[in-house]
Amino acid sequence: MRRSITLTAVALSAALTLAACGGDGTEEPAESEAPETTAATDGGSITVWVDETRQAAVEAAAADYEAATGTTVEIVLKNFEDIRADFNAQVPTGEGPDITVGAHDWLGELTANGVVAPIELGDKASEFEQVALDAFTYDGQIYGLPYAVENIALIRNTALAPQAPATWDEAVAMGQAAGTQFPILLQVGETGDPYTAYPLQTSFGAPVFVQNDDGSYTAELALGGAPGEAFATWLAAQGAAGTLDTAVTYDIAVEAFKNGQSPFIIGGPWMLGSFEGLDLAIDPIPSAGGQPAQPFVGVQGFYVNAQSENALLANDFLVNYMATEEAQLALYEAGDRPPALIAAADAASSDPITAGFRAVGAEAVPMPSIPEMGAVWEFWGVTEANILNGADPVATWDKMATDIQGALDAA
Amino acid sequence: MSTSQPTSVVSTSAPPGGAPPGQARGARRLREPHAAGSTRGLIVKIALMALVNAFGAYVVLAAWAEGSFGILWSMVALVVVADYVYFSRRSLPMKYILPGLVFLLVYQIYVVLYTGYVAFTNYGDGHNSTKEDAISALLAQNERRVEGSAGLPLAVIQDGDGNLGFAVVRDGEVLAGTAEQPLEPVDGAVVEGSAITDVPGWTLLPRAEILARQADVTTLRVPVSDDPEAGSVRTQDARTGYSYRPSLEYDAAADTMTDLTTGTVYRPNAEGLFEAEDGSTLGVGWRVAVGLDNFSTAFADDRYAGPFVRILAWTFAFALLSVVTTFLLGLFLAMVFNDPRMRGRKIYRTLMILPYAIPGFLAALLWSGLLNRRFGFINEVLLGGAEIGWLTDPWLAKLSVLGVNLWLGFPYMFLITTGALQAIPHDLLEAAKVDGASRFRTWRSVVMPLLLVATGPLLISSFAFNFNNFTLIYMLTNGGPRFTDASVPLGHTDILISMVYNVSGIDGSAPKNYGLASALSIVIFVIVATVSALAFRQTRKLEEMS
Numbered sequence: 001m002r003r004s005i006t007l008t009a010v011a012l013s014a015a016l017t018l019a020a021c022g023g024d025g026t027e028e029p030a031e032s033e034a035p036e037t038t039a040a041t042d043g044g045s046i047t048v049w050v051d052e053t054r055q056a057a058v059e060a061a062a063a064d065y066e067a068a069t070g071t072t073v074e075i076v077l078k079n080f081e082d083i084r085a086d087f088n089a090q091v092p093t094g095e096g097p098d099i100t101v102g103a104h105d106w107l108g109e110l111t112a113n114g115v116v117a118p119i120e121l122g123d124k125a126s127e128f129e130q131v132a133l134d135a136f137t138y139d140g141q142i143y144g145l146p147y148a149v150e151n152i153a154l155i156r157n158t159a160l161a162p163q164a165p166a167t168w169d170e171a172v173a174m175g176q177a178a179g180t181q182f183p184i185l186l187q188v189g190e191t192g193d194p195y196t197a198y199p200l201q202t203s204f205g206a207p208v209f210v211q212n213d214d215g216s217y218t219a220e221l222a223l224g225g226a227p228g229e230a231f232a233t234w235l236a237a238q239g240a241a242g243t244l245d246t247a248v249t250y251d252i253a254v255e256a257f258k259n260g261q262s263p264f265i266i267g268g269p270w271m272l273g274s275f276e277g278l279d280l281a282i283d284p285i286p287s288a289g290g291q292p293a294q295p296f297v298g299v300q301g302f303y304v305n306a307q308s309e310n311a312l313l314a315n316d317f318l319v320n321y322m323a324t325e326e327a328q329l330a331l332y333e334a335g336d337r338p339p340a341l342i343a344a345a346d347a348a349s350s351d352p353i354t355a356g357f358r359a360v361g362a363e364a365v366p367m368p369s370i371p372e373m374g375a376v377w378e379f380w381g382v383t384e385a386n387i388l389n390g391a392d393p394v395a396t397w398d399k400m401a402t403d404i405q406g407a408l409d410a411a
Numbered sequence: 412m413s414t415s416q417p418t419s420v421v422s423t424s425a426p427p428g429g430a431p432p433g434q435a436r437g438a439r440r441l442r443e444p445h446a447a448g449s450t451r452g453l454i455v456k457i458a459l460m461a462l463v464n465a466f467g468a469y470v471v472l473a474a475w476a477e478g479s480f481g482i483l484w485s486m487v488a489l490v491v492v493a494d495y496v497y498f499s500r501r502s503l504p505m506k507y508i509l510p511g512l513v514f515l516l517v518y519q520i521y522v523v524l525y526t527g528y529v530a531f532t533n534y535g536d537g538h539n540s541t542k543e544d545a546i547s548a549l550l551a552q553n554e555r556r557v558e559g560s561a562g563l564p565l566a567v568i569q570d571g572d573g574n575l576g577f578a579v580v581r582d583g584e585v586l587a588g589t590a591e592q593p594l595e596p597v598d599g600a601v602v603e604g605s606a607i608t609d610v611p612g613w614t615l616l617p618r619a620e621i622l623a624r625q626a627d628v629t630t631l632r633v634p635v636s637d638d639p640e641a642g643s644v645r646t647q648d649a650r651t652g653y654s655y656r657p658s659l660e661y662d663a664a665a666d667t668m669t670d671l672t673t674g675t676v677y678r679p680n681a682e683g684l685f686e687a688e689d690g691s692t693l694g695v696g697w698r699v700a701v702g703l704d705n706f707s708t709a710f711a712d713d714r715y716a717g718p719f720v721r722i723l724a725w726t727f728a729f730a731l732l733s734v735v736t737t738f739l740l741g742l743f744l745a746m747v748f749n750d751p752r753m754r755g756r757k758i759y760r761t762l763m764i765l766p767y768a769i770p771g772f773l774a775a776l777l778w779s780g781l782l783n784r785r786f787g788f789i790n791e792v793l794l795g796g797a798e799i800g801w802l803t804d805p806w807l808a809k810l811s812v813l814g815v816n817l818w819l820g821f822p823y824m825f826l827i828t829t830g831a832l833q834a835i836p837h838d839l840l841e842a843a844k845v846d847g848a849s850r851f852r853t854w855r856s857v858v859m860p861l862l863l864v865a866t867g868p869l870l871i872s873s874f875a876f877n878f879n880n881f882t883l884i885y886m887l888t889n890g891g892p893r894f895t896d897a898s899v900p901l902g903h904t905d906i907l908i909s910m911v912y913n914v915s916g917i918d919g920s921a922p923k924n925y926g927l928a929s930a931l932s933i934v935i936f937v938i939v940a941t942v943s944a945l946a947f948r949q950t951r952k953l954e955e956m957s
Contacts, residue, residue, distance in 0.1 A: 043622070069618070071622075088536075092539055092544055111694065112536055112694055112922070113536060113539035113540070114539065114540065114545055114548025114549070114552075114695040115539065117551055118551060118554075120647050123561075123562050139694075190802070190803055191889075191891065247783075247784060247785035247786065306544075306547070309625065310622075311626075312622065312628060312646075312649050313625070316647075316648035316649065319647070320648060320650065371536065371922050374916070374922070378913075378918075378919075378920035386893075391895075399898075402898070403898040403899070406714060406898050407898075407899070407920070410921075
């Protein structure tokens with residue numbers, strides 16, 4: 001008896017071992033077997049990677065597509081953070097999905113790796129917001145089907161501030177007049193938040209990269225020089241005055257606004273869920289440096305695998321079924337971001353909040369998708385945080401510009 | 412934190428009362444016939460091995476279907492070895508160690524070999540796949556729609572010889588053509604709405620057929636006319652066609668890319684890129700072996716020179732201090748709780764082990780919240796609102812990292828030292844007492860040496876683990892606070908492995924370079940291996956002493 005127990009244990013562990021080592025290699029094949037076997041049946045099959053927020057909406061569009069064409073759409077739920085690296089790694093092995101959801105600023109990396117295919121929107125292109133198309137354009141080609149545009153704006157608690165401020169100083173004055181704990185809320189955090197602070201930087205005329213006439217970015221840095229230094233000096237002044245504080249993180253800012261501790265918060269539609277019950281208005285971000293305060297626009301969309309064996313179906317699904325008003329509105333309902341399709345965005349704009357964000361987004365600039373952007377993020381936020389905490393603004397800012405240039409030259 | 416270390420207490424060499432080898436062998440010989448006679452055991456064994464084999468066959472078939480022959484042959488080899496080991500009578504020891512060996516092979520040796528291989532390639536962003544993939548990606552990215560050309564309703568058709576072609580509607584007229592034969596008007600074709608329903612002389616391909624031949628359809632180019640400038644019709648959805656013109660052409664014979672608008676010729680270079688005479692390159696590259704390049708570039712960038720020395724010093728200090736502090740605290744507690752006069756020892760011991768039961772990355776995140784400068788529990792509640800920058804001041808951040816690691820690591824040391832203390836024979840301590848040694852003297856000359864012999868290898872593995880304790884650093888401080896005088900995004904609490912994460916761009920600060928990351932990991936491995944080897948030699952000396 002004893003002997004057989006040992007044997008059982010050994011054999012069991014052997015089985016587990018084999019299971020583990022088999023699983024190591026076969027987990028993907030098992031997943032991708034489906035398309036191959038079902039490709040023989042009439043409608044074919046495509047695999048789509050989505051994340052949680054988009055799952056229901058894509059499933060609804062997929063159901064329509066399945067009903068109309070007999071194609072099976074297999075929806076695979078992934079963590080949004082994992083999709084980028086997994087897509088890069090799996091496409092070359094032939095295991096990638098036919099379509100994946102993604103953000104436009106991955107584009108530079110995805111094209112350099114040759115894992116995304118250009119997509120032809122044809123006459124449909126004119127039905128999309130121009131900023132959404134620009135975001136998904138790389139070297140003159142469109143690489144994804146945009147479905148949502150997201151950007152930050154000034155969210156105002158109308159009970160505390162009945163009118164929209166025109167400038168930053170006016171906003172601060174109105175906030176002080178309201179007698180709340182924070183005159184205006186802008187998340188910073190110990191490592192800075194250059195994304196949220198960007199509109200204030202552009203209001204000094206210091207965009208991050210030089211833009212071509214068609215709105216695409218060059219790799220030439222533009223955040224240094226006199227305008228950048230002016231912004232840095234302004235940051236230092238705000239830090240000294242206590243208007244901006246590195247201890248205010250996203251959570252703290254949202255909590256404070258929710259509790260009525262400030263009439264203003266600069267933030268995006270993702271915050272709205274926390275502000276239920278407040279009477280809100282969405283306004284343009286007040287300018288601090290005199291020029292228009294342009295935030296970054298992030299565009300969400302769908303990419304097609306460059307090595308997809310079902311390219312025909314993938315494009316058909318995207319161009320003819322996801323670029324429709326119903327599909328884009330369904331995604332809007334799921335994610336609260338204004339749709340990229342103009343007709344859908346118009347319909348969604350019946351909600352004044354969405355209309356407000358959309359109006360600010362129309363004046364905004366796409367976040368650069370060129371690979372050089374990675375180097376900028378690393379230095380940018382920490383520098384802003386240091387300046388807010390009292391570092392010499394001009395010298396710190398100039399060193400940052402030099403360091404970023406150094407990182408760009410080394411890459 | 413030491414959660415992933417082997418938890419078993421290494422027994423202090425051979426137990427003194429162990430049976431002599433001859434005796435053990437005799438006992439086994441006695442047992443063997445008995446075991447062979449146990450039919451129930453045999454049935455269970457056969458059933459389990461059948462399961463193992465069935466699983467192996469499943470994996471082999473799945474691998475065959477996928478064309479993954481590496482997995483296929485490894486699986487075949489594993490199944491054959493497993494069958495041999497468990498059915499042969501001559502391989503008793505292997506029966507016990509085979510599962511472990513397989514795990515070692517899959518999770519350690521394969522990974523090590525693959526890392527070694529990647530270290531000699533330029534795998535990373537821009538060199539993500541094979542040359543074939545790069546060429547097809549470049550061609551796809553550089554095929555441009557003819558400006559001003561309209562979208563044409565399209566149907567996929569076939570001629571009598573089985574050649575695929577397109578029928579399109581242009582200005583109300585139906586045209587048809589194949590790859591060789593430019594579009595020509597077809598008389599008598601029927602169009603309903605925007606769909607072409609009949610093209611005389613051609614067969615319309617049904618949708619199922621189109622889907623079965625997707626690759627052929629998407630790669631088909633039907634010239635618009637004899638003039639190549641007019642482009643060729645292609646389709647991505649088999650519903651609408653557009654005129655496209657390539658701006659890049661690949662010559663397979665010469666292995667060159669030619670830019671059709673400027674005439675520039677690009678040739679493949681040693682770095683896995685197409686390069687023109689003037690040094691400009693095309694955007695997509697492929698993976699090539701680059702020899703020792705990764706190792707030299709790792710040390711060539713002088714922006715990293717200064718920070719590297721500081722980070723190396725801190726890494727050693729961090730790993731060493733982590734081991735020393737956790738060991739001393741663990742030992743102290745173990746000695747206290749080892750005292751029979753202490754009551755409720757079991758409860759205390761259980762409580763002591765709690766930090767060990769919390770996943771390390773979770774605990775690190777928790778601590779980073781507790782230590783927040785303005786809103787953390789430590790500052791706000793315990794210190795009455797003092798704004799101490801536990802994680803933002805260079806020295807305090809180092810102290811916090813060590814403190815959190817102490818909290819995470821002492822239960823492990825507590826466990827192993829408790830075990831080792833209980834294994835110290837009482838007569839030795841009695842003898843020391845009789846000889847008149849003071850308590851401290853006994854501890855220093857009797858307890859410590861015996862303890863170090865027992866725990867030495869674990870201390871070394873703990874050092875090696877902390878040397879690469881990425882999770883703690885990443886979750887607690889993410890390397891911060893930053894060096895203000897360096898030009899690279901590294902900080903005061905960065906250790907070598909988190910520096911590698913940054914240098915190779917895996918953190919997103921630069922194009923990812925897996926080749927460089929692998930090369931640097933190998934360098935770190937060499938450092939850790941050297942230190943461990945030296946330390947093992949020291950413990951062997953201790954063993955001889957006792």
